[in-house]
Amino acid sequence: MAFGPHLLLATLEGLVTAAVLSLTALGLSLVFGVMRVVNVAHGEFFMLGAVIAWGAASLFTGNAALGFVAALIISPLVVGAVAFISERLVLRRVEYNPEATIVATIGLLYILQQAALTFYGPEARPVEAPFNLRIQLPWFGYSGYKLFVIAAAIVLLLLVWLILTRTRIGLVMRATQIDREMARAFAIPVDRVYAGVFALGAMLAAIAAVLIVPIQQAHYLMGLDPLLLSFIVVIIGGLGSLRGTLVAALIIGVSDGIIAMFFSPTLAKMIATAAVALVLVFRPQGLFGTATR
């Protein structure tokens, strides 16, 4: 294949990765930004989103589009509820102590993962894409659904941005993020904001999973990769920064696609990890983050 089409394919693949990654990482970033806790179980919310998407879609066998829409509604709601409950039952009890939270969310990771193995099983199960469109380019064919994933991610990211900057909920969240004590002094129910943000973060991961599940299958171990990549993105972009997360997801996703295609996938992972190290050394707050007070 000639260089031009090859590069096009690499870029398209990278954009799909970036689209899903930006949604997942945004969830992680929001939780850290507002609550100052590191949620190690974030990848499992992603996995749970995919597994529930399979469950929801299989309620509507025969109509793939309907099944997908059902998954897109049910899955984030269920995952959000699970996150809300675990926030109330676990994180609040350890008073958001950073070390205790890490240990608690590692525990949560295993509970969710093994629950999925027990109740869903060890198989990888596919969800049918809402539509089957194959776009034939002169050099190769490409999945129409993957292009839809890119578009859907852009719409969703815009939506999150609008919520954060234009609504009262967003204002409350930002106030909590900037100064928890002051927010409390202004009668913002910080405690409830925390629960909401934790649920929202998990829902973003679940939505990303629903989008990806017609491309990759739902599997009980699928949460690890998104977790690692999300951490990489969030560290490079700056914890708690929406813009940073988006830019870093694009850099990581597209460079992963291109480097993996022209050189080797291992090199792509090495470069991403080296980038994290460099950012931590020279700009610990991340490309777009502000230094913590």
Add this chain to the structure above:
Amino acid sequence: MTKKSALILPSRSISRRDALKGIAAAGALSVAPGFVRYAQAQSSAPIKIGFQAHKTGIGAAYGRWYERTTAAAVKAINAAGGINGRPVEIITEDDGTDPKRGAEVVAKLTNQHQCDIVYGTLFSHVVVASAPVAGELKVPYFVVSEGYHVASGKMNRYCFQPGITDVRSQVTAMAPWVSGNLGKKVTMIYPDYAFGHDHRDYFAPAIKAAGGEVIAQIPIPPTESSFTKYFPQIPAETEVLYHVMVGPAVLTFVKELGEFYGSNKPQLFGFIDSLEAVDINSPGLEFLDGSHFWEGSPRYAQANDSEAMKAYRAAVGIDENGAADGDPKDVSTAAHMFGCWETLYVIKQAMEAAGYQGPADRAKLVEATEAIQGFDEGPEHPQGDKVFDGKLHQVYGHQNISKLEGGKLNVVHRTEIKDGMYEAEGDYTQQAL
């Protein structure tokens, strides 16, 4: 006070006569009843087989069916009188499909559970990590893996693979058919670790000997979840695409291959390993229609199935589509799990030949297994007859090539055992026991 001491002390002192009686009685006990105790151990204490199972981790789907097959085989063996008249007990430990944990499991089964032997591992990286521990503990270790590790001569005298043919033999047997029926120019896509490397190293020379040629080899990291980016490396003149992907991302692989090629595709030849425990009629797999697969034992019931095969399928509980009876979505790993059934019968045969009594006879069991020449097709070996190489500890059997058509896999070619024979690279019998 006196009353209390009467309870504790004997009412009278022991006379010399009493003592002599006691010694005589003890002597009698130690002669005759000693024999009784020995016979009892032989007749009732169960033979403990430690099962290193992939209950969790990447091999969990295989592990579940290995457990079911093992349970069915043990039920059948015990119903027919067990091994040497003793019942068989399976002690299962989860290795998480993890090499480090696998090595620990072998030690735990041997030392803590006091198992007679260890059995049942599938994934080759777990086998390779566990084998040295088995050799160190001198516990016979029967794997059901298909990897070319035992047969490479690089494991040790206590490792056996008597129930399933290794990859090197499989690809050697099938290469002539691929070259003769599908095409000469082959591109290989395989996972970049031991199992994939076995294919890379042995299929290429085999197809060359058959008049074909491997024109490109594309290794893919085992953790990869998206594959489109690798497809531009497939040369345009490829006639046959040879794929041996494993793990949960396989469906993605096939789907993306379909999107990339559309209807203008090369011939596809794959290992069913890619799709074990996966419904062949899943959405996205339509692209595989008309392609060919290796199967150790056919997933779908075939028209010419032997009575033994039918009985085996009924005992394990799979229907004619290779799914669990009563749950069509629970698809089996039929191409591999027959190896568990057959391996357990090999263990029975070897233990009976060795007159196996307990862990002290482990060396005798190793020698008895090495003395086996082969197996006839029958209820104990439903997949077919086999040749066993005692020096290499490896079994060789027939391989099936199946075509996917009409939503089913139909066997179109069955190789001969001699097609898969190769020059041995080791001899375990030279090693000390």
